[in-house]
Amino acid sequence: MVRGFSSGRRGRLKRTLVPWLVPALLLAFWQVSSMLGWIPTRILPAPTAIALAGLQLARSGELWTHLSVSAARAGGGFLIGASLGLFFGVLNGLLRRAELLLDSSFQMLRNIPPLAMIPLVILWFGIGEEARVFLVSLGVFFPVYLNTFNGIRSIDPGLLEMGRVYGLSNWKIITDIVLPGAMPSILVGVRFSLGIAWIILIVGEQIAANSGIGYLAMNAREFMQTDIIVFSILLYALLGKFSDALARKLEFRLLPWHPNFQRLSKEFRARPALS
Amino acid sequence: MTHATPETGSHLHLDRLTKAYGAQTVLSGIELTIPSGHFTAIVGRSGCGKSTLLRLLSGLETSNGGDIRVGGTPLRGVNQQARIMFQDGRLLPWKTVLDNVGLGLRGDWRPRGLEVLRHVGLQERAHDWIARLSGGQRQRVALAKALITRPRLMLLDEPLGALDALTRIEMQSLIESLWLEQGFTTILVTHDVEEAVTLADRILVLEEGRIARDFANDLPRPRRRGDPGFAHLTARVLESILLRNRPSEAPPQASGVPDGHAREASADSGMAALSH
Ligand SMILES: Nc1ncnc2c1ncn2[C@@H]1O[C@H](COP(=O)(O)OP(=O)(O)O)[C@@H](O)[C@H]1O
Ligand SMILES: [Mg+2]
Numbered sequence: 001m002v003r004g005f006s007s008g009r010r011g012r013l014k015r016t017l018v019p020w021l022v023p024a025l026l027l028a029f030w031q032v033s034s035m036l037g038w039i040p041t042r043i044l045p046a047p048t049a050i051a052l053a054g055l056q057l058a059r060s061g062e063l064w065t066h067l068s069v070s071a072a073r074a075g076g077g078f079l080i081g082a083s084l085g086l087f088f089g090v091l092n093g094l095l096r097r098a099e100l101l102l103d104s105s106f107q108m109l110r111n112i113p114p115l116a117m118i119p120l121v122i123l124w125f126g127i128g129e130e131a132r133v134f135l136v137s138l139g140v141f142f143p144v145y146l147n148t149f150n151g152i153r154s155i156d157p158g159l160l161e162m163g164r165v166y167g168l169s170n171w172k173i174i175t176d177i178v179l180p181g182a183m184p185s186i187l188v189g190v191r192f193s194l195g196i197a198w199i200i201l202i203v204g205e206q207i208a209a210n211s212g213i214g215y216l217a218m219n220a221r222e223f224m225q226t227d228i229i230v231f232s233i234l235l236y237a238l239l240g241k242f243s244d245a246l247a248r249k250l251e252f253r254l255l256p257w258h259p260n261f262q263r264l265s266k267e268f269r270a271r272p273a274l275s
Numbered sequence: 276m277t278h279a280t281p282e283t284g285s286h287l288h289l290d291r292l293t294k295a296y297g298a299q300t301v302l303s304g305i306e307l308t309i310p311s312g313h314f315t316a317i318v319g320r321s322g323c324g325k326s327t328l329l330r331l332l333s334g335l336e337t338s339n340g341g342d343i344r345v346g347g348t349p350l351r352g353v354n355q356q357a358r359i360m361f362q363d364g365r366l367l368p369w370k371t372v373l374d375n376v377g378l379g380l381r382g383d384w385r386p387r388g389l390e391v392l393r394h395v396g397l398q399e400r401a402h403d404w405i406a407r408l409s410g411g412q413r414q415r416v417a418l419a420k421a422l423i424t425r426p427r428l429m430l431l432d433e434p435l436g437a438l439d440a441l442t443r444i445e446m447q448s449l450i451e452s453l454w455l456e457q458g459f460t461t462i463l464v465t466h467d468v469e470e471a472v473t474l475a476d477r478i479l480v481l482e483e484g485r486i487a488r489d490f491a492n493d494l495p496r497p498r499r500r501g502d503p504g505f506a507h508l509t510a511r512v513l514e515s516i517l518l519r520n521r522p523s524e525a526p527p528q529a530s531g532v533p534d535g536h537a538r539e540a541s542a543d544s545g546m547a548a549l550s551h
Binding site: 156158159161162163164166167168172176177180183255256257259 | 333335353355357358359361363365367368369370378379404405406420
């Protein structure tokens with residue numbers, strides 16, 4: 001183990017502050033450059049201008065409307081896609097016959113980028129909510145499906161055999177061995193697909209929408225409001241970060257037994273994280 | 276053998292038991308009778324079919340010929356009287372120690388679960404995750420899990436193979452005391468001949484799908500490694516495995532050299548049962 005910092009309270013303070021050093025310097029440089037006129041506002045407004053634009057959007061209530069619309073789309077699409085992915089992942093993971101019937105079709109569909117479907121989806125659903133929710137579900141489905149399927153297939157066969165010796169019913173084997181065993185992999189799929197959900201939504205909202213953060217950004221472009229555009233971009237980053245944190249929380253909750261997610265004792269906490 | 280009563284341990288009779296995987300015959304015509312409550316060890320080279328034999332006895336595999344009688348009735352499906360314990364413990368990491376012990380049980384099993392955990396010396400770890408336990412502690416949990424249903428046949432497939440020498444000796448005396456106390460019939464597969472001599476009444480050498488040698492072990496318990504009788508029997512068993520490992524170099528085995536501590540009989544005659 002490489003020790004970069006001294007331990008104790010000062011070491012901890014350093015560890016929390018040091019990663020922010022470079023972003024803070026960049027931000028300061030950006031602000032000064034804007035104020036000196038080195039960067040034209042039309043290209044990139046000053047950080048303060050962006051913050052101000054955000055504040056105004058929040059005050060007028062516009063921000064919350066668009067935010068909640070986007071969140072509902074991402075959440076709805078995610079729920080539909082993840083439920084279907086989980087269902088078919090479990091089905092195909094457990095039953096060879098179902099796998100034989102469905103898996104190769106899924107593998108073929110998986111190679112179509114969801115965004116390539118946009119023209120077709122608009123023809124099918126118009127530019128209503130269905131189109132965007134459908135695209136998000138489609139993007140979410142495959143990571144959840146694949147990880148669930150692989151998670152189930154990579155369960156130690158010894159554990160399944162043990163379940164049989166100990167007289168567990170098939171249902172008990174599924175609920176007590178198969179699903180918990182596949183859970184770490186399922187959650188990897190969930191975390192990955194949350195990221196995908198936002199990406200698809202951004203594009204979907206920029207192409208055809210009259211509300212949502214993507215719409216906010218595209219609308220601002222028409223009026224050359226660079227500050228709002230940059231603010232929307234930051235908003236997406238924030239939302240992505242937020243949903244990632246949510247997924248991590250879920251991992252801690254659902255995998256309390258997993259060595260990776262156990263509350264580590266102090267001596268191990270200083271170890272650098274792998275993510 | 277006064278500790279074992281006929282009601283507590285399974286009586287086993289194997290008749291021309293044969294198992295093949297595809298073209299490969301793993302067990303060919305095993306004849307074996309194991310009286311209730313006996314402790315039998317099976318040794319032999321890796322790949323000679325020891326695990327396969329245990330899996331057949333537990334009902335996890337079906338034979339290609341011959342039959343297994345448990346207390347007189349032919350075995351069909353999973354052997355309800357048997358519990359099998361593996362080298363890797365096969366515990367569920369997402370369940371606590373106590374929940375692993377009670378896996379698949381209904382009703383109010385928790386008090387009994389805590390009791391068997393106390394038996395193996397792990398009561399205070401009942402609510403820990405498996406990941407927090409050492410290898411030896413995990414095997415204790417696996418043992419407790421096997422014990423909770425009061426099995427009549429205990430099948431141990433190299434259960435101590437992954438443990439360090441000290442923990443192994445500790446576990447051996449634990450297994451011995453539990454066996455003496457509860458009287459289940461035990462079959463222990465091991466690659467450690469000393470372990471076999473320490474624990475078993477009888478040591479079978481499995482080779483090429485047959486029982487090649489059958490040693491009785493009458494040494495008084497508890498057995499100590501230093502005893503001359505212990506060392507002698509260990510050497511004899513080892514020798515019989517090693518000699519057969521190099522058939523071209525080895526001279527033909529002399530039949531049954533008399534020995535004060537251990538009798539030896541050729542199992543090929545079909546007279547595998549011992550008259551204790
Ligand atoms: N499920 C299986 N399918 C095919 N061959 C098997 C299977 N299980 C065991 N074997 C073969 O049977 C032989 C005996 O295996 P095993 O009983 O595990 O040996 P060991 O004495 O080391 O426990 C080995 O050659 C092994 O490759
Ligand atoms: Mg084996």
